Amino acid sequence: MRPSATRAASARRDGAEPAPRLHPWAKALVAALAALLPIATPSLAGDRALIDFIGFSPDFRYFAFEEFGIQDGSGFAYANLYVVDLSRDDWVAGTPIRVRADDERRPLAAIRAEAAAGAAGHLAELGIDVPVEVAALIGDGVPDIDAKSLVFGAPGYQPGAVLDRHALALATFETAAASPCADWFGTAPLGFALTLSGEGTETLLHRDAALPRSRGCPLDYRLYGVVMPFTAPVAAHAVAIISVYPGGFExxxxxxxxxxxxx
Structure with a gap:
């Protein structure tokens, strides 16, 4: 998913096509969520999506994750499942899979299960079953941190051991957007730049130009974490996860x- 790209591929499948076999991750998720279906989901203020790391393909080219939550304003549950071609920094054709309830009474568990079923064919086709190693994480409950920098390395086998030390630096700046952000929120939208340094080198990984409509009107960005394939925990196959905060109803x-x- 190139953060500055504007792609929203359809996830709809032909009705005559046979249903895909569920990926093991999807089977486990559907089973776990089915047990929660009778539980009513309360309306929440704000909309702070959560994330579930699904995995990598065996060649480490593809990475999948899910974001999910309760939409502010409407109170509708949603789940978006992304499959990323890391070599192209872009979404795989036919993804993301986006599912949203049209009624507050339809629980988040059901929406997530539907998204998992919709993505099962993509995950199986690409063999996305390599577990995720969380190399670094800035949890939502960590206070007094701006989350604009993050030092990480590949986890070692001894307690606290870290290999190949690197650092990420996140910068934000005003830019243009497809949405009328100043009219809606009284402020210019922000883009971001991400830089990786280590071993005497510094690389600009990404810098936004004009923002796509799908990004909305970002008010801030924070580093959330770094993930790697479990079988190849090195920076060359790592993915930075960034929280973006577009303006919303609440x-x-x-x-x-x-x-x-x-x-």
Missing amino acids: GPDRRFLAVPLGR
């Missing part, structure tokens, strides 16, 4: 962007 919302660290 304050800033939170969504996620994935930026590959090596291509």
